[in-house]
Amino acid sequence: MARLNILRYPDPRLHTVAREVREVDERIRRLVDDMLETMYDAEGVGLAATQVDVHERVIVMDTSDSRDRPLVLINPRIVEASTEMAVNEEGCLSVPQIYDRVERHARVTVQALDRAGEPYELQAEGLTSVCVQHEMDHLLGKVFVEYLSPLKRDRIRTKMLKRTRDELQRMR
Numbered sequence: 001m002a003r004l005n006i007l008r009y010p011d012p013r014l015h016t017v018a019r020e021v022r023e024v025d026e027r028i029r030r031l032v033d034d035m036l037e038t039m040y041d042a043e044g045v046g047l048a049a050t051q052v053d054v055h056e057r058v059i060v061m062d063t064s065d066s067r068d069r070p071l072v073l074i075n076p077r078i079v080e081a082s083t084e085m086a087v088n089e090e091g092c093l094s095v096p097q098i099y100d101r102v103e104r105h106a107r108v109t110v111q112a113l114d115r116a117g118e119p120y121e122l123q124a125e126g127l128t129s130v131c132v133q134h135e136m137d138h139l140l141g142k143v144f145v146e147y148l149s150p151l152k153r154d155r156i157r158t159k160m161l162k163r164t165r166d167e168l169q170r171m172r
Contacts, residue, residue: 024117
């Protein structure tokens with residue numbers, strides 16, 4: 001397995017729409033394993049392939065307290081969403097150390113393929129529901145900061161660009 005590089009906002013590649021996975025083969029299973037390693041190493045709860053510059057419909061997640069129940073969603077699609085909405089604080093591995101409140105469906109039902117390519121259905125609520133919707137946004141080329149006001153978005157963009165410049169200077 002290999003730790004992958006996570007793209008950082010405002011990298012334009014984060015706005016790429018992911019294409020459907022045609023076949024769950026060894027390449028996709030290796031991608032899933034590498035994404036899980038990357039997500040756990042970065043102490044995240046979810047990661048979409050778009051965030052590691054692979055533009056295919058693959059998501060890995062683990063919202064368990066014990067951090068030992070990974071979920072794999074290949075070609076996920078929401079088939080049902082509650083009318084009830086919930087506001088939760090979100091963060092993102094592509095926008096490190098930035099958190100803000102986002103409104104999403106309180107519950108969703110998702111159909112996807114697992115790591116073996118077998119279809120399954122997931123009924124999600126709470127953090128798992130938030131994570132599914134957040135990661136599926138990435139597959140559509142959307143980052144959570146796009147739910148925020150233009151002013152907040154601009155401030156975050158400026159902060160992230162400055163942070164990247166500072167890190168590059170320290171590396172020299």
